[in-house]
Amino acid sequence: AQTVTQSQPEMSVQEAETVTLSCTYDTSESNYYLFWYKQPPSRQMILVIRQEAYKQQNATENRFSVNFQKAAKSFSLKISDSQLGDTAMYFCAFTAIGKLIFGQGTELSVKP
Amino acid sequence: EAGVAQSPRYKIIEKRQSVAFWCNPISGHATLYWYQQILGQGPKLLIQFQNNGVVDDSQLPKDRFSAERLKGVDSTLKIQPAKLEDSAVYLCASSTGPANKQFFGPGTRLTVL
Numbered sequence: 001a002q003t004v005t006q007s008q009p010e011m012s013v014q015e016a017e018t019v020t021l022s023c024t025y026d027t028s029e030s031n032y033y034l035f036w037y038k039q040p041p042s043r044q045m046i047l048v049i050r051q052e053a054y055k056q057q058n059a060t061e062n063r064f065s066v067n068f069q070k071a072a073k074s075f076s077l078k079i080s081d082s083q084l085g086d087t088a089m090y091f092c093a094f095t096a097i098g099k100l101i102f103g104q105g106t107e108l109s110v111k112p
Numbered sequence: 113e114a115g116v117a118q119s120p121r122y123k124i125i126e127k128r129q130s131v132a133f134w135c136n137p138i139s140g141h142a143t144l145y146w147y148q149q150i151l152g153q154g155p156k157l158l159i160q161f162q163n164n165g166v167v168d169d170s171q172l173p174k175d176r177f178s179a180e181r182l183k184g185v186d187s188t189l190k191i192q193p194a195k196l197e198d199s200a201v202y203l204c205a206s207s208t209g210p211a212n213k214q215f216f217g218p219g220t221r222l223t224v225l
Contacts, residue, residue, distance in 0.1 A: 004154075037216075042218070044216060044218050044219075045155070045203065045205070050213060091154050097210060099157050099160060100157060101157075102154030102156070104153060105152075105153070105154050
């Protein structure tokens with residue numbers, strides 16, 4: 001069975017600092033995709049970043065970057081220069097055939 | 113570009129009643145998903161459509177839940193009869209295809225009393 005685990009239910013960071021959210025997954029598939037989604041209190045889920053498993057280069061989107069370790073089945077999200085608007089639930093997700101499997105989420109609070 | 117539309121945004125019903133949710137995906141998106149998100153948990157896929165055909169409904173409680181996507185565009189999700197444990201946010205998402213970026217709607221928050 002494919003699973004996604006986020007071991008940090010809650011995290012906090014000071015504004016302008018850097019924070020890393022952890023995610024591990026389990027799969028026997030060789031080709032798959034990994035995502036980080038953000039869900040602010042308004043509940044509209046927004047894609048933050050996407051990583052294709054066959055690409056060794058870590059994905060980057062502005063202040064957001066990932067550390068993808070395929071052998072370790074680890075996919076962490078680093079947020080640099082944290083902003084108050086980054087406060088949200090962050091979900092790690094996995095798909096091999098289109099069905100997205102989500103982790104339990106990490107609630108991130110950015111403090112002024 | 114218009115996003116994924118869902119209605120209603122909120123619904124409160126008594127247990128054993130029926131309820132229906134509506135979703136209008138982004139124009140041109142062939143793949144449509146319905147997720148159930150219970151408070152404090154990540155979303156769980158209920159059903160995935162490719163055009164108007166079902167790709168995956170393995171986690172849909174078929175004794176009470178049903179969904180359809182007529183003409184490969186809009187979709188409705190129905191619960192009949194509702195149980196207390198159906199209280200959740202129901203999210204609709206669409207994409208141009210499996211493994212592509214999914215765009216989510218605002219969700220419908222269902223409370224079953």
